[in-house]
Structure formats: structure tokens, C-alpha cells
Amino acid sequence: MAIKKQFLLTVSIGLLLVLTACLPDEGLTSLLPDPIKPVTADPTPGIVFVTTRHVERDIGLHQNWELYLVQPDGTGLTRLTENDRVDTSPSWSPDGRQITFRSRVDGSADIFVMDANGQNWRNLVKDPEDSIFDEFYPEWNPQREMIALYTDRFYSPEVGCAWHRLAIMPLSGGADNIQVLEDPLTEQETLGWAPDGRHLAFSSRCDMAQEQAVELFEWDIDTGEVIQLTDDGNINASPAYSHDGRYLAYQSVHPDASADIFVLDLETGEIANLTNNPQFKDSHPTWSPDDSQMAFVSDRDGNDEIYVIDVILEPFASSANPVNITKHPSKDFEPAWSPAP
Secondary structure, three states, rough: EEEEEEOOOOOHHHHOOEEEEEEOOOOOOOOOOOOHHHHHOOOOOEEEEEEEOOOOOOOOOOOOOOOEEOOOOOOOOOOOOOOOOOEEEEEEEEOOOEEEEEEEOOOOOOOEEEOOOOOOEEEEOOOOOOOOOOOEEEEOOOOEEEEEEEEOOOOOOOOOOOOOOOEEOOOOOOHHHEEEEEEOOEEEEEEEOOOOEEEEEEEOOOOOOOOOOEEEEEEEEOOEEEEOOOOOOEEEEEEEEEEOOEEEEEEEEEOOOOEEEEEEEOOOOOOOOOOOOOEEEEEEEEEEEOOEEEEEEOOOOOEEEEEEEEEOOOOEEEEEEEEOOOOOOOEEEEEOOOOOO
């Protein structure tokens, strides 16, 4: 197995331009070229999430999704982005001072980095506004100066389902520095780094015996080895490793279209249903810094909200005390818990 390698051939004139995006009560902030400016935020605790609460949802391509920050007890709600395009899929830097995310603020779906206070935006890809290529779902490596992401710029017509491909990119950015996973050549949709920064879990479909199944795999980015983690024929996605590396949380959709959060013990192979909430959808788990709690999305109160639960891992995974921390009639989703305590 080989990772496709491309090299940066030219320096884009666009790196010399200063692009702007309006942030709330902060005036204008620049979309910075390399080198990045000094970080302006301290380590920032809390849960960043995506929401539509500020505007009526537009069903068109450029929906106005924004990033907000909230504390685990539901206090301290802070808006981080404000523009008329999509800002989504946040992921924290290991020190809790920056956030990488996907945005259409420059036209195409690019990957950005900003400080945890909403300042110092930097576009890592900078495709032209009318580019047909999109990048999605960035995840900051906990040990290395890189992010993982999905890209559609390596679509293979030979395999019709392989539109979104798993890839890695250095934090210095540059579309020509994106290295894609060549094999298995499948549709890859969600991902999460192990705490060692070497192993990357991802969801994949199209090469299963059951075509509708979505299973979880793990990519060793040093050796190129890929192993399968789940094999139950369900739709399994949104993998999230615990900070000690022993457990993998993920969402699994049942045949009746409900969904729960499951936890896989990577040492024993045991799997436990953490939320066990029939008839509703619980999804997108993210661990607290000490792995004693978990945030996730649930529609159990009638619409998608961010919940926090206590997690008991011994003798094996169970949960208690679910609390709705967003409590808003609009859709709240894609939580990411800061590593800062």
C-alpha cells in the first residue's frame, strides 16, 4: 500500500493577498497566509459545536452554519464565527488554543485554522472560489504538525463510490501537500485520531459484502497498514478515541434507523452500548479531557441538541446523568470537546 505523494511546485500569488471575514464585535480579521501569526488565545476549555440558531436555515448550498463555544454545564455560550457561509466540523489543537474547521467563506469548501477566540483565520488550502474541489472534516493530529481530512480532489471514476477520500496534510497547508490513502479505494466519511498521532480510525463503505454497511477501519500512517475494527453490517461512524487510547466511541445506526453511542474496548474487543436510547438518534461522541464524560448529539428532546453524560468505564462502559446543555429549537450538532481542562 502506498500513500500518494505530491509536491508543492509553485507559491500561489494568492498567499500575498489578505482576505477578510467579519467576526462578531471584533471588527475584521484576516485570512492569514503563512507564516501564521502568534496565537492570541490561551488554552480554552469547553465544547465547540455547529448550530443554525442565529438564522432561519437556508436549504441551498451555502447554508449559514456557524461555530459556537459552550461550557460543559451549559454556561458561557460564545459565538466564534459570523459570515453568510458554512462553518462546520471543528477540531481542537492539542493545547486547546486553536481550532481547525471547514468553511465556504472563500467560495469552495476549504480547511481553516483560527484561534480559540475566533481570531487569526488562516486558509490551509486556498482553492479558487469557483474550484470544483472540496475538503471536509479536518481532525488535528494530537502529536504531529498535521491534520487529517476528507477530500474529493482524488476521485476515481474506476470506483464510483470513492468520492470522499481520507488524506493527511501538514499544518503549513497547501493543496499540493495533501497525501491521500490509496487503498482501500472506498467512500470514506468520518475519522478520528488515536492519541499516539499515528493511528487514524475512519468509516468506510462500498467494499463490504453488504453494500449498505458502513464499518470502521484504522490506518497506520507510518506503515500504511489498514485493519478493520467493526464488522456487524450496521452503519458505524464518527470514531473517537479516549485520551488513554484504550477505548473507541462511535455511533451505530440500528435497522430501525435509531442510533446509539457504542464503546469498543480495543484491548479486549468487547463492545458496549453507552446510551441505549431506543427510538432516538444519539451520535457524534467526543470525550472530556479526563475521559470521565462525553458530549454527543441527540434528538431525544425533539431536535438535535448537545448532551453531556457521565461515563463509567469499569468494569465496562456505561453512562449516567444525561444533560442537555444547548436547549435551543434550532439544530445543534458536531460537538468537539477541548483538551484544555
